[in-house]
Amino acid sequence: MGRIGEKFRQLREKGEKALVAYIVAGDPSLEITREIILGFKDAGVDIIELGVPFSDPTADGPVIQVASGRALEQGTDLISILDMVESVNKSADIPIVLFGYYNPIFAYGNKRFAQRARVAGVDGILVVDLPPEESRELRKYTDQAGIDFISLLAPTTSSERIRKISEEATGFLYYVSVTGVTGTKKPRVSDIRDEMKRVRSITGMPVVVGFGISTPGQAGEIAPYADGIVVGSAFVHMIEEHAGDSNMVNIVSDYAKEIKTAIEAPRNKLWGISDC
Amino acid sequence: MKTQLPDREGHFGVFGGRYAAETLMPAIIELEEADKEIKKDKTFAKEYASYLRDYSGRETPLYFAERLTEKLGGAKIYLKREDLNHTGSHKINNTLGQALLARRMGKRKIIAETGAGQHGVATATVAALFGMECKIFMGREDIERQSPNVFRMKILGAEVVPVISGTDTLKDAMNEAMRYWVSHVKDTYYVIGTTAGPHPYPVMVRNFQSVIGREVKRQILKKEGRLPDVLIACIGGGSNAMGLFYPFRNDVDVVMTGVEAGGKGITTGMHAASIAEGKVGVLHGNKTYLLQDERGQVRDTCSIAAGLDYPGVGPEHSYLHSTGRAGYVTVDDREATDAFLFLSECEGIIPAMESAHAVAYAMKLAPTMSREKVIVINLSGRGDKDAGIIAEKLEVR
Numbered sequence: 173m174g175r176i177g178e179k180f181r182q183l184r185e186k187g188e189k190a191l192v193a194y195i196v197a198g199d200p201s202l203e204i205t206r207e208i209i210l211g212f213k214d215a216g217v218d219i220i221e222l223g224v225p226f227s228d229p230t231a232d233g234p235v236i237q238v239a240s241g242r243a244l245e246q247g248t249d250l251i252s253i254l255d256m257v258e259s260v261n262k263s264a265d266i267p268i269v270l271f272g273y274y275n276p277i278f279a280y281g282n283k284r285f286a287q288r289a290r291v292a293g294v295d296g297i298l299v300v301d302l303p304p305e306e307s308r309e310l311r312k313y314t315d316q317a318g319i320d321f322i323s324l325l326a327p328t329t330s331s332e333r334i335r336k337i338s339e340e341a342t343g344f345l346y347y348v349s350v351t352g353v354t355g356t357k358k359p360r361v362s363d364i365r366d367e368m369k370r371v372r373s374i375t376g377m378p379v380v381v382g383f384g385i386s387t388p389g390q391a392g393e394i395a396p397y398a399d400g401i402v403v404g405s406a407f408v409h410m411i412e413e414h415a416g417d418s419n420m421v422n423i424v425s426d427y428a429k430e431i432k433t434a435i436e437a438p439r440n441k442l443w444g445i446s447d448c
Numbered sequence: 449m450k451t452q453l454p455d456r457e458g459h460f461g462v463f464g465g466r467y468a469a470e471t472l473m474p475a476i477i478e479l480e481e482a483d484k485e486i487k488k489d490k491t492f493a494k495e496y497a498s499y500l501r502d503y504s505g506r507e508t509p510l511y512f513a514e515r516l517t518e519k520l521g522g523a524k525i526y527l528k529r530e531d532l533n534h535t536g537s538h539k540i541n542n543t544l545g546q547a548l549l550a551r552r553m554g555k556r557k558i559i560a561e562t563g564a565g566q567h568g569v570a571t572a573t574v575a576a577l578f579g580m581e582c583k584i585f586m587g588r589e590d591i592e593r594q595s596p597n598v599f600r601m602k603i604l605g606a607e608v609v610p611v612i613s614g615t616d617t618l619k620d621a622m623n624e625a626m627r628y629w630v631s632h633v634k635d636t637y638y639v640i641g642t643t644a645g646p647h648p649y650p651v652m653v654r655n656f657q658s659v660i661g662r663e664v665k666r667q668i669l670k671k672e673g674r675l676p677d678v679l680i681a682c683i684g685g686g687s688n689a690m691g692l693f694y695p696f697r698n699d700v701d702v703v704m705t706g707v708e709a710g711g712k713g714i715t716t717g718m719h720a721a722s723i724a725e726g727k728v729g730v731l732h733g734n735k736t737y738l739l740q741d742e743r744g745q746v747r748d749t750c751s752i753a754a755g756l757d758y759p760g761v762g763p764e765h766s767y768l769h770s771t772g773r774a775g776y777v778t779v780d781d782r783e784a785t786d787a788f789l790f791l792s793e794c795e796g797i798i799p800a801m802e803s804a805h806a807v808a809y810a811m812k813l814a815p816t817m818s819r820e821k822v823i824v825i826n827l828s829g830r831g832d833k834d835a836g837i838i839a840e841k842l843e844v845r
């Protein structure tokens with residue numbers, strides 16, 4: 173089992189939920205991205221989702237679009253991101269998922285990417301525009317390299333399709349909580365509750381919920397129904413807002429801590445089923 | 449060789465496919481099912497044909513351009529007059545088909561991207577015709593350079609949404625249309641305007657546009673008693689070209705040539721010639737030749753013709769290029785502008801800047817061919833929308 177599987181095993185054992193934090197690699201610089209990751213780790217973030225910037229992020233809202241633009245202007249590319257991941261792995265133990273679009277990987281070369289990502293210590297990848305219908309060409313290499321292939325589920329995904337996707341998925345499933353792009357609509361808790369029931373009846377894989385979760389309050393409400401929650405645009409927005417502050421990393425980590433606390437709290441009331 | 453392409457997953461060889469986010473996959477699969485249904489349904493074909501005839505004015509003429517032929521002194525040149533369609537371009541062949549399909553699927557809201565505004569106008573038109581709500585996404589730069597079409601869309605009752613991101617052109621309009629579609633996928637139908645996007649769009653649009661080539665085949669047999677030697681069409685995403693080429697794909701003696709936008713010149717890097725200069729990549733749901741840097745970031749494009757100003761190309765063209773069945777060349781802004789004026793003055797036909805690229809290549813090719821040879825140019829649209837750009841250029845000259 174990789175670090176991701178191990179992480180969810182531990183969390184489930186403790187009856188805890190995962191906080192998955194998304195940031196755009198290279199915004200405002202890869203050096204600072206590295207510091208943020210280390211800060212997140214100390215704040216109790218469980219999994220890092222590292223956005224690989226792309227010129228045409230069709231699944232992203234304005235916040236991540238402009239952050240990707242800034243990262244590209246810094247010259248951020250897959251090569252430098254993988255170098256950074258490798259360096260993080262030397263000083264901290266936290267699962268890292270690369271999150272992005274297919275073309276930068278395809279341009280780098282699927283086989284070469286898988287080999288390099290394994291050496292760098294990438295735990296999983298989530299490629300937004302690579303549905304199961306097209307994923308074989310990349311998974312051929314990444315599966316072999318032991319890199320988890322995280323799949324998306326959406327409110328529009330039929331139960332039959334959820335079954336098919338979850339049979340092939342590794343690591344965890346990412347339930348997209350709104351029909352929309354990142355960071356725009358807010359999910360409705362009652363919808364999530366019903367949808368998670370549906371997903372859970374089909375698969376036992378860990379499921380995290382993301383898209384549109386930005387506050388500790390929301391995170392606390394949604395967490396009981398999932399194995400974890402993803403916060404992205406809210407962090408990216410904070411990074412933008414405090415880009416010039418010397419204590420930006422602390423501000424962002426403190427917010428992560430608040431969210432982590434919020435998703436821990438309801439456990440006792442609603443979940444309370446630790447095995448011992 | 450008669451292979452059935454695309455395969456069931458929408459692949460033309462290694463090209464095409466469905467590289468789309470999960471939220472859209474069910475809608476794409478639903479569309480594919482609906483598209484299969486109408487192929488079996490005779491009443492759909494009838495209805496579609498009657499709109500093409502009575503509403504758009506098909507069939508469009510295949511016109512022998514005698515003065516053009518004489519001036520160039522070589523092969524006989526015929527113009528397929530898609531500019532004479534209602535709304536002024538071939539785009540309506542596709543929008544009528546897709547709007548009828550959307551209506552069958554029970555969708556009352558349609559959206560589209562547009563570059564030159566021709567597809568936007570053609571979509572706004574069918575929305576009015578069928579009483580649908582319509583939003584058109586258009587890059588800010590294109591809104592400025594193709595303003596007559598913006599007014600037309602608004603008059604037709606469509607909302608024109610300016611897109612301010614990336615290069616403010618067609619690619620960005622398509623990004624924004626896809627984002628909107630993801631957010632409203634339950635009740636909204638996305639009318640893609642060219643042979644691009646995820647499967648089934650490339651094959652569906654090609655099928656709707658194939659009426660062009662089928663007519664040409666009939667018409668040229670009647671006029672010349674034989675098939676043409678060369679077909680020429682401009683390539684944005686490639687829909688007018690696929691529409692012309694497809695019915696001739698098995699007539700191996702017919703040379704098929706697509707003309708890409710050379711912009712300020714291929715050597716300047718400022719162009720939109722995806723096949724000539726691109727590498728295989730993935731954008732907007734399909735794998736195809738794509739203008740990109742070595743890191744896989746999509747490159748900025750440049751063309752005087754807004755409708756050709758796109759970094760990708762329909763996957764079937766990439767396939768035809770890879771097999772050699774079709775050839776692809778480039779024509780730059782200057783050559784296209786010269787052809788625009790030349791055709792206007794010698795035939796009294798003002799072509800769209802896009803179509804002028806096809807004319808420009810024919811002007812180079814025809815003099816090298818003997819007088820018995822026959823060229824058919826797809827005159828995909830009329831040039832009223834470009835009068836402003838040309839007037840500006842002329843003053844500079």
Ligand SMILES: Cc1ncc(COP(=O)(O)O)c(C=O)c1O
Pocket residue numbers: 537538563564565566567641642643682683684685686687688689754755756800802803828829830
């Ligand atoms: C008149 C005309 N011709 C050609 C094109 C290019 O599109 P396609 O390559 O899909 O035919 C456009 C696009 O806007 C157009 O308006």
